[in-house]
Amino acid sequence: MPFRSATSTGDPERRLVAVHDRSRPRISVVVPARNEAANLPHVLSALPPELYEVVLVDGHSSDDTVAVARTVRPDIRVVQQTRRGKGNALACGFAAVRGDIIVMLDADGSADPREISRYVDALLEGADFAKGTRFAQGGGSSDLTRLRSSGNKALNLVVNLLYGTRYTDLCYGYNAFWTRCLPVLALDAGDAEQDKKLWGDGFEVETIINTRIARGRLKVVEVPSFELERIHGASNLNTWRDGFRVLRAAVTERFRPRPHRETPWRDLELVLDLTEPEAATA
Numbered sequence: 001m002p003f004r005s006a007t008s009t010g011d012p013e014r015r016l017v018a019v020h021d022r023s024r025p026r027i028s029v030v031v032p033a034r035n036e037a038a039n040l041p042h043v044l045s046a047l048p049p050e051l052y053e054v055v056l057v058d059g060h061s062s063d064d065t066v067a068v069a070r071t072v073r074p075d076i077r078v079v080q081q082t083r084r085g086k087g088n089a090l091a092c093g094f095a096a097v098r099g100d101i102i103v104m105l106d107a108d109g110s111a112d113p114r115e116i117s118r119y120v121d122a123l124l125e126g127a128d129f130a131k132g133t134r135f136a137q138g139g140g141s142s143d144l145t146r147l148r149s150s151g152n153k154a155l156n157l158v159v160n161l162l163y164g165t166r167y168t169d170l171c172y173g174y175n176a177f178w179t180r181c182l183p184v185l186a187l188d189a190g191d192a193e194q195d196k197k198l199w200g201d202g203f204e205v206e207t208i209i210n211t212r213i214a215r216g217r218l219k220v221v222e223v224p225s226f227e228l229e230r231i232h233g234a235s236n237l238n239t240w241r242d243g244f245r246v247l248r249a250a251v252t253e254r255f256r257p258r259p260h261r262e263t264p265w266r267d268l269e270l271v272l273d274l275t276e277p278e279a280a281t282a
């Protein structure tokens, strides 16, 4: 995998103290994608115009995911994930971000890009973390099975009891937050391409994020969101296996020492693809 030197991507330490213009934040959209070539044209072409950057995290796709993304959106920044799973993909994408706000957007067409402004508004109005929910007025889903819905409710209850939170939709991946919250999330993008999946690399990542946000006492505002059906292909999620991973994450995260990663941007040089365009350097 090609590596890029830290100096050519700007000084990561300087970004930590950069003064954010809160009225005009730079919005970075992170899109994890594993074999989503058929869906990406729909998703990328529906993105709003005022974005600072779009970061696609490719999950060792065997289809044309990367080529299609570059065709539809030539300025897209492509990151290869270091290990396996959606959690690792998000960690790698977050490490590469250069904007002030990170929006997590699935590549399967289930998350409507027109909702991005709702999330950004919640952040501008004072939230640290804008959490999507399908279970508030104005939200909903045409992609949620009954089994998944009941499992989500039960896991939601466990988390709310353990953490004193009031989440209504624990297992939902459409969220946005200020980049400065990354040290609280403390996700580890890793430092080498490995053909394996570590704890936190799977779908449990959403629970890990939600519980770390809660333990870090960040301000969470829920945003109603309507989940659409995935357009093509099948979900990568296994309801029972991933449900147990979520439960395990909820319990272990409660009792372990609070993690903190001061400079997640250290990982930057390890995950950037050399062929990315230079244009986004601010």
Ligand SMILES: Nc1nc2c(ncn2[C@@H]2O[C@H](COP(=O)(O)OP(=O)(O)O)[C@@H](O)[C@H]2O)c(=O)[nH]1
Pocket (backbone or CB within 6 Å): 031, 032, 033, 034, 035, 036, 057, 058, 059, 060, 081, 084, 085, 086, 089, 105, 106, 107, 108, 110, 230, 234, 235, 236, 237
């Ligand atoms: N890069 C990467 N993306 C993944 C991986 N697993 C899932 N995704 C992406 O994460 C998003 C949500 O996954 P999906 O399979 O739709 O799960 P569901 O929405 O929970 O049913 C989609 O954009 C997937 O392409 C992975 O291992 N690597």
Ligand SMILES: [Mg+2]
Pocket (backbone or CB within 6 Å): 106, 108, 110, 230, 235
């Ligand atoms: Mg999906």
